[in-house]
Amino acid sequence: MRKTRTLTTKLLAMGLGFLLVAIASIGLTLWIAWQLEGSAAAVNEAGRLRMHTLRLAMALPNEPLPELQRRVRQFNASLELLRAGDPRRPLYVPWSHKSRARFEAIRTTWAVLHRQWLSSSPPGAAAVLVQADAFVARMDGFVDAIEVEIARWTAVLHLFQLFLVAVAIAAAVAFMAISYLVVLSPVALLQQALSRIRQGDLRTRLEVQSNDEFGQLTEGFNLMARAMQISHADLESKVREKTASIEIKNQRLAALYEVSAQASEASNLEVLAQGFVRQVRSVSGADAAVVRWSDEGNERYVILATDGLPSTMVDEEQCLQAGSCFCGQPQRKPAARVIPIVPSTPMFLPHCHEAGYQTLVALPVQVHQRVLGELNLFFRSPVELTPDMRELLEAMVRHLASSMEGLRAAALEREAAVAEERGMLARELHDSIAQSLAFLKIQTQLLRDAVAKGNIAARERSMAELDVGVRECYADVRELLVHFRTRTSAEDIEAALRTTLSKFEHQTGMATQLTMQGHGLPLAPDVQVQALHIVQEALSNVRKHAQASRVQLRAYRHPHWRIEVQDDGVGFDVTDHPMPDSLHVGLGIMRERALGIGARVHLQSAPGEGTTVTIELAPSVLARPMLPALRGDNDGLAPH
Numbered sequence: 001m002r003k004t005r006t007l008t009t010k011l012l013a014m015g016l017g018f019l020l021v022a023i024a025s026i027g028l029t030l031w032i033a034w035q036l037e038g039s040a041a042a043v044n045e046a047g048r049l050r051m052h053t054l055r056l057a058m059a060l061p062n063e064p065l066p067e068l069q070r071r072v073r074q075f076n077a078s079l080e081l082l083r084a085g086d087p088r089r090p091l092y093v094p095w096s097h098k099s100r101a102r103f104e105a106i107r108t109t110w111a112v113l114h115r116q117w118l119s120s121s122p123p124g125a126a127a128v129l130v131q132a133d134a135f136v137a138r139m140d141g142f143v144d145a146i147e148v149e150i151a152r153w154t155a156v157l158h159l160f161q162l163f164l165v166a167v168a169i170a171a172a173v174a175f176m177a178i179s180y181l182v183v184l185s186p187v188a189l190l191q192q193a194l195s196r197i198r199q200g201d202l203r204t205r206l207e208v209q210s211n212d213e214f215g216q217l218t219e220g221f222n223l224m225a226r227a228m229q230i231s232h233a234d235l236e237s238k239v240r241e242k243t244a245s246i247e248i249k250n251q252r253l254a255a256l257y258e259v260s261a262q263a264s265e266a267s268n269l270e271v272l273a274q275g276f277v278r279q280v281r282s283v284s285g286a287d288a289a290v291v292r293w294s295d296e297g298n299e300r301y302v303i304l305a306t307d308g309l310p311s312t313m314v315d316e317e318q319c320l321q322a323g324s325c326f327c328g329q330p331q332r333k334p335a336a337r338v339i340p341i342v343p344s345t346p347m348f349l350p351h352c353h354e355a356g357y358q359t360l361v362a363l364p365v366q367v368h369q370r371v372l373g374e375l376n377l378f379f380r381s382p383v384e385l386t387p388d389m390r391e392l393l394e395a396m397v398r399h400l401a402s403s404m405e406g407l408r409a410a411a412l413e414r415e416a417a418v419a420e421e422r423g424m425l426a427r428e429l430h431d432s433i434a435q436s437l438a439f440l441k442i443q444t445q446l447l448r449d450a451v452a453k454g455n456i457a458a459r460e461r462s463m464a465e466l467d468v469g470v471r472e473c474y475a476d477v478r479e480l481l482v483h484f485r486t487r488t489s490a491e492d493i494e495a496a497l498r499t500t501l502s503k504f505e506h507q508t509g510m511a512t513q514l515t516m517q518g519h520g521l522p523l524a525p526d527v528q529v530q531a532l533h534i535v536q537e538a539l540s541n542v543r544k545h546a547q548a549s550r551v552q553l554r555a556y557r558h559p560h561w562r563i564e565v566q567d568d569g570v571g572f573d574v575t576d577h578p579m580p581d582s583l584h585v586g587l588g589i590m591r592e593r594a595l596g597i598g599a600r601v602h603l604q605s606a607p608g609e610g611t612t613v614t615i616e617l618a619p620s621v622l623a624r625p626m627l628p629a630l631r632g633d634n635d636g637l638a639p640h
Contacts, residue, residue: 010212014178018171025164032157038092039150042082045091046143049078049106050136057132060117060125072114079107094149102142109135186214193221202229256395269407269521270619273305276400277375281307284393286377287357290327291365291400293373293521298322301374302519309378313351318558319519326352326360327376334364334371336394338385352378359383363393367401375400414526433473440469493528494555500532501553504539511550520557523617530597531563531615534590538565538613541587546570546611561617571605590615 052075060068082103085092093099113131116123123131189206196204204225206218258279273291281289288308292301301320320327326339339360341352352360361377375397385393443465450458494516501512523531535553542548546569556562587603590613594601598618605611 010182014175018175021167021171025160025167029157029160029164032153032160034090035092035094036150036153036157038085038087038090039094039146039153041089041091042085042093043143043146043150045078045082046139046146049075049082050139052078053132053136053139056114056117057128060122060128065118068118072118075110075114079110093146094153096145096149099142099145099149102138102145106135106138106142109138186210186218190214190217190221193225197225197228202232256392256399260399269404270305272400272403272407274307276396277305277307280375280393280396281377283396284361284377284389285379286361287380288378290376290378291373292320292327292376294322294371298371300519301327302521304373304521310355313355316351327362327374334366336361336363336385336390338383340382356380361385361393363397365397365401365404367405372401372404411524411526414524418526418529433477437473440466440473443469492522493532496528496532497535497553497555500536500539501551504543504551508543510542510548513550513552515552515554517554517556518558520559520561523561527597527617530593531561531599531617534593534599534601534615535563535565537590537593541613542567542569542611545572548610560619563615563617564612566610566612568610571607571609571611573607574603574605 052071056068056071056075059071063071081091082093093103113135116131117128122128186209193204193206202225205222208215208218208222277289277291280286286308288306288310290306290309291304293304294301299322301322303314303318306314317325317327326341337360339362341358341360355378357378357380359379359382361379361383363375363377364371365373365375375393377393443462447459447462447466450456450462494514498514501514504510505512522528539551542551542565546567548567548569550568552564552566554564554566587601590601594615600616602614602616603611604614
């Protein structure tokens with residue numbers, strides 16, 4: 001019964017609404033029709049006024065006064081009827097501002113006219129007709145105003161009829177829609193909810209939109225679904241927690257795996273650092289990332305690799321003095337820092353702010369409590385590192401430091417190989433040149449004895465043996481010179497170059513000059529050795545063939561290493577083939593050594609203009625991680 005009453009109430013309310021709309025529509029239609037009917041009667045009555053006016057004007061000269069007064073009373077009665085209206089007929093003037101103004105003009109004119117016409121000296125017949133015609137014209141204007149209002153109400157009636165048609169259509173559509181909303185939609189929603197429950201979605205709930213039986217069914221469904229969900233809530237919560245934890249760990253492991261994979265595949269420091277900055281920028285969402293390399297005293301920071309950093313900043317901050325900017329700030333206990341970049345903060349190098357960055361994240365790259373460099377992340381918006389992100393970035397930086405240490409170990413192995421080669425050369429010297437010299441010593445003693453005894457045959461034989469021994473010893477020396485290795489500084493090649501020039505100046509008496517320019521990463525130890533011996537071979541050629549008085553040695557660290565050996569000697573034509581054999585041998589040795597380290601040797605010379613030997617090293621032969629020291633810019637000259 002309750003269900004029937006509830007649904008019946010809704011249906012009765014819907015029907016009552018439609019009935020009220022219909023009654024209001026019919027009433028409004030009847031009212032408009034009554035207005036139109038009254039307006040039509042008003043038009044007829046206004047026509048009767050015209051008739052009375054014309055009759056009065058025609059009868060004025062001949063009719064007796066009582067008859068004229070009767071006609072005036074009829075006119076006044078019609079005029080009053082138009083003013084007051086008659087709901088019984090009906091008669092109604094649709095008053096408007098225009099119709100009322102014209103009606104008042106008629107009344108005023110009529111008051112003047114009938115007093116003139118009924119006076120003791122009325123106007124002549126012609127004048128009365130003229131006045132009557134003008135008065136009738138005024139009444140025609142009044143009729144026109146009424147007709148305008150009739151036309152307006154007629155248009156309203158037509159529009160309302162169209163509206164009734166639309167209401168009928170809308171009523172049908174509304175009935176169907178309300179039926180759908182009241183009955184069909186709740187049933188469909190319950191069916192869909194049950195289907196989701198069967199598919200395992202226990203979070204399904206329905207909004208209770210009514211208090212009828214469908215609302216009760218909806219409440220019962222929600223109670224059932226809630227009871228089912230509570231029974232599985234604890235299990236789902238634990239699964240979600242574990243899944244979220246595993247997802248975060250998977251992301252960290254993936255990032256660390258990428259860093260480890262790049263570290264294992266990197267053949268040198270440049271490849272390692274470039275791959276690392278790309279990976280760490282992607283993980284952190286930074287707008288730019290930079291890895292800077294520091295010297296042993298952490299006084300200078302040189303850019304090792306960048307990703308996303310403007311080229312102007314790369315050029316301007318290629319080498320930073322410690323403390324000149326937010327990057328490379330010395331710390332007692334190096335740790336990750338989040339630095340807001342604001343204009344009010346005093347900076348010697350405001351490049352970060354000028355480039356639009358608002359936050360800098362700096363993480364030290366350190367191994368065994370020794371700072372090797374720094375990772376800088378630039379953001380164009382304020383950023384706060386979450387503990388998880390901080391931990392991930394620190395782990396990635398530790399991987400970078402470990403990879404650098406691995407490259408350092410590889411460099412040490414190469415240096416050990418160099419030491420082993422030196423030992424081999426020492427053995428070669430002992431087994432070949434030392435024995436040859438011992439033989440020459442014996443032959444010299446024999447020659448001295450033969451000369452003392454006057455034994456010409458023995459003397460010639462000893463001299464022949466000495467000549468053969470010297471030639472063999474010279475050949476052994478030439479052979480060993482090709483493969484000789486010189487120990488260099490583990491920090492930079494500058495000290496070795498100075499020592500080499502000093503020895504050369506002492507041996508030859510030529511003036512020498514060393515110039516070191518630019519900032520950059522030092523060369524790896526094995527590369528230093530080869531570059532130094534190329535320089536030594538170039539100096540050897542100067543000593544043998546140049547006839548020079550001065551030698552200049554220039555080394556450029558940036559943008560890549562380039563070493564020039566220039567003399568002011570006689571020079572030669574590089575296209576001329578008949579050159580001394582020793583020069584050919586020296587050039588061949590230099591080119592072989594350069595090829596071994598991926599460098600190139602250029603020779604520039606002309607007769608009377610001296611000779612310049614240029615050694616250009618590729619960027620990939622820069623320092624390994626075990627060589628953090630950076631030398632200062634020595635743009636001045638260092639004469640020896």
